[in-house]
Amino acid sequence: MAAHEPWHSRADVKPAYGHSFWWFLFGNGGGIAAVFLPVVILVAGVLGPLGVKNWMEDSAHFAWTLGNPLVKLFLLVLCFLTFVHAAHRIRYMLFDLGLRGSVVALEWACYGAAILGTIAAAILLFTTP
Amino acid sequence: MSDAAELETRPVRTYRRPLGNDWWLRRRSYFLYMVRESTVIFMVAWLVWFLFQVAALKFASYQPPTIDDYAFIAFSAVCLFFTLWHAVTFLNLSGLILRVPIGDRYLPAAVIKAVAFGGLLFVTAVGGAIMIYLGYVKL
Amino acid sequence: MPEFVDVTVQRYNPETDDKPRYQTYQVPYRADWVVLDAILYIKDHLDATLSYRWSCRMGICGSCGMNVDGYPKLTCSTHLREYRQGLTIEPLANFPVIRDLVVDIDDFMAKLKSVKPWIVRELEQPLGAGEYLQSNNQIDSFRQFSSCINCMLCYAACPVYGMENEFLGPAAIALARRYNLDSRDEGAEERVKVLAASEGIWECSFVGECSAACPKGVDPAKAIQQTKFDTVNGFVMGAMLMPFGNRR
Numbered sequence: 001m002a003a004h005e006p007w008h009s010r011a012d013v014k015p016a017y018g019h020s021f022w023w024f025l026f027g028n029g030g031g032i033a034a035v036f037l038p039v040v041i042l043v044a045g046v047l048g049p050l051g052v053k054n055w056m057e058d059s060a061h062f063a064w065t066l067g068n069p070l071v072k073l074f075l076l077v078l079c080f081l082t083f084v085h086a087a088h089r090i091r092y093m094l095f096d097l098g099l100r101g102s103v104v105a106l107e108w109a110c111y112g113a114a115i116l117g118t119i120a121a122a123i124l125l126f127t128t129p
Numbered sequence: 130m131s132d133a134a135e136l137e138t139r140p141v142r143t144y145r146r147p148l149g150n151d152w153w154l155r156r157r158s159y160f161l162y163m164v165r166e167s168t169v170i171f172m173v174a175w176l177v178w179f180l181f182q183v184a185a186l187k188f189a190s191y192q193p194p195t196i197d198d199y200a201f202i203a204f205s206a207v208c209l210f211f212t213l214w215h216a217v218t219f220l221n222l223s224g225l226i227l228r229v230p231i232g233d234r235y236l237p238a239a240v241i242k243a244v245a246f247g248g249l250l251f252v253t254a255v256g257g258a259i260m261i262y263l264g265y266v267k268l
Numbered sequence: 269m270p271e272f273v274d275v276t277v278q279r280y281n282p283e284t285d286d287k288p289r290y291q292t293y294q295v296p297y298r299a300d301w302v303v304l305d306a307i308l309y310i311k312d313h314l315d316a317t318l319s320y321r322w323s324c325r326m327g328i329c330g331s332c333g334m335n336v337d338g339y340p341k342l343t344c345s346t347h348l349r350e351y352r353q354g355l356t357i358e359p360l361a362n363f364p365v366i367r368d369l370v371v372d373i374d375d376f377m378a379k380l381k382s383v384k385p386w387i388v389r390e391l392e393q394p395l396g397a398g399e400y401l402q403s404n405n406q407i408d409s410f411r412q413f414s415s416c417i418n419c420m421l422c423y424a425a426c427p428v429y430g431m432e433n434e435f436l437g438p439a440a441i442a443l444a445r446r447y448n449l450d451s452r453d454e455g456a457e458e459r460v461k462v463l464a465a466s467e468g469i470w471e472c473s474f475v476g477e478c479s480a481a482c483p484k485g486v487d488p489a490k491a492i493q494q495t496k497f498d499t500v501n502g503f504v505m506g507a508m509l510m511p512f513g514n515r516r
Contacts, residue, residue: 006375007434008382008462015464017503023470024500031223031245033172034216039253041175041212043260045205049194053264056182059191060268066186079176086169092473093166098150100431117173121180128187142282143364143372148430155338159427162475222474226493233451234405 022088022111029085036078063129072125079121080114087114165218171211178204220245271297274354275306277318280365288365290356291315297348303357304332304343307369320369327483330419333360334369340424342483360424362433376420379436382462383444388455400452413446413491415484422488425481428471435471436462438478438488445491448498464499472496 007013044056055065065071091110099106153159185191194201223245224238272294280288293314295306304322311318322332327345334343335358337351348355363371393400422438429435444463448456463469469492478488 006378006382007465007467008379008436013461013465015460015499015503016466016468016470019466019470020464020496020500020503023496024504027226027497027500030215030219033212034219035245035249035252036256037172037175037212038209038216038249039256039260040179041205041209042253043257044179045175045194046202046209047261049196049198049202049205051196052261054260055263056193057264058193059186059189061264061266062182062186062191062193064266064268065263066183079180082169082172082176086173089166089169093163096150096153096163096166096427096431096473117177121176124180124183124187128183141366141372143366144280144282144285144288145364146288146361148362148427152427152430156477158477158480159475162473166473222493225490226497228494228497232405233403235409 022084022107025081025084026088029081029083029088032078033082033085037082040078066125066128076118076122076125080118083114083117083121084111087111165214168211168215168218171208172215175205175208175212216249220249273297273306273348273352275310276354276356277307277310277369278356278358278365279318279368280359282367288358297352299347299349301348302344303334303336303341303346303348303351303355306348307343307357318369319367328417330417333419333421333424334358335361335424340421340481342419342421345483360420362424362426362430363420373420375433376418376423376437376439379440380418380443383436383440383459384455385440385443385447387447387450387453388458389452390454402451406451410446410449412486413442413449416443416446416482416486417484419483421481421483422478422486425477427475427477428473432467432471434467436465436468438472438492439486441469441472441495442486442488442491445495448495460499460502463495469496469499 043052043054048054048056054061056062087110091106094106094110095103153163182191196202221242224240224242227241229236229241273296274292275295276290276292278288279285279291293310295309295314298305304325307318307320307322311320320332320334322344323329324331325344327342330342332343333340335341336343336346337355338358340360343357357369359365359369359371363373363375366372416439418439420439422442423429426435426438429437441463444459447453448459472489472492474489474493476489479486479490482488
């Protein structure tokens with residue numbers, strides 16, 4: 001029955017390089033976020049407000065630490081990889097929840113948001129203080 | 130056309146039960162999958178909060194969170210909880226996915242997993258110490 | 269006094285029914301029976317119109333897979349005593365139902381074939397050269413993937429396949445992995461075209477239920493994630509080593 005030729009028997013079936021690119025960033029992002037993000041949240045988000053001095057202690061210390069370009073770069077990479085990792089998972093979650101009309105539009109929206117977020121983070125980090 | 134040939138070519142009417150969009154509520158394992166995926170929302174949320182602090186610093190209105198900011202501490206604690214959930218579920222899979230060849234065999238999955246979790250503990254200890262030390266720097 | 273168990277079966281006759289209906293049979297309870305025995309009893313003694321597939325009765329042929337109380341099982345390997353309060357038997361989820369408990373497996377068979385689950389050699393060595401030798405470690409690297417019996421329980425457990433039937437699916441990818449890992453095989457480059465297509469490994473969001481449902485201890489979820497990793501690795505290494513050319 002040749003009414004509908006399945007995708008896998010088409011002569012031009014080939015690897016999806018776009019998917020592998022995003023999966024590469026997704027995998028790396030997941031690993032970097034898993035290892036580096038917990039301690040950042042723990043110190044600045046929980047211990048800091050509870051009274052433990054740290055790099056976000058006051059605007060002087062915050063600005064002094066952010067003055068180091070390596071700190072800026074680290075934070076930018078952390079934001080970029082976490083955002084792309086999140087975009088990838090949210091793309092699959094939204095698909096699971098029923099947004100299956102246009103996967104292309106879904107991917108543009110999710111990965112696009114991650115890239116825009118990264119650009120915003122870059123501008124903020126590198127123009128401050 | 131013979132009867133058999135006619136039977137062969139007659140289109141078969143089939144029934145396919147739709148899965149529905151609530152499938153992930155139907156099994157515990159499906160639900161835990163959805164929780165694992167949702168952890169990213171909290172990770173992004175906290176980073177967005179952080180970027181707002183950078184913006185506040187840029188515009189000279191930065192106020193460090195204090196012990197009276199119950200809502201913020203609760204927000205951070207929830208974000209930390211789900212970030213750790215992500216860390217544990219993600220690093221747990223490291224041994225399953227990463228393959229390090231040694232001759233005609235591979236490094237045991239348990240070793241890769243141990244390295245991954247060791248890395249998390251190391252970074253948390255050293256990174257935490259550095260971030261706290263930076264608060265004591267005399268400016 | 270004989271004991272009974274209520275067995276509710278999904279019925280569907282494409283010539284008369286628009287959608288399936290359920291019918292309950294009282295089947296004698298025997299502690300040593302499997303679910304398939306109950307179905308055979310219904311066919312032999314209660315209702316000869318019931319349609320279903322089965323063959324070996326010993327967990328090898330892979331044809332008696334059905335959803336038992338909503339979860340895909342080999343009915344020949346699932347004991348009736350686990351369902352003393354009664355059970356519902358439905359055809360394998362996510363597949364088109366042809367009649368009663370019989371599903372259409374054409375889609376799966378075509379996908380299975382598309383990944384060439386056999387040893388591919390660029391040049392077959394002459395018989396005189398002897399057999400292809402393999403070390404125990406080389407066999408261990410793929411042994412569990414080769415236990416697949418094509419029963420399709422993993423497809424019934426996979427929500428991604430349920431949402432998007434184009435997905436290549438767990439068993440096909442696990443078997444592709446089995447041959448990609450085989451030291452005698454040289455077909456990885458042919459398989460990757462199908463494996464790494466958009467409808468291949470990338471559709472998988474790693475729910476992992478395929479591996480939980482497998483009655484033979486195969487881990488398709490692992491096969492899929494490892495294939496993603498190897499594919500990406502191959503592209504990255506290829507791009508770094510030969511940025512402007514196709515290897516070979």
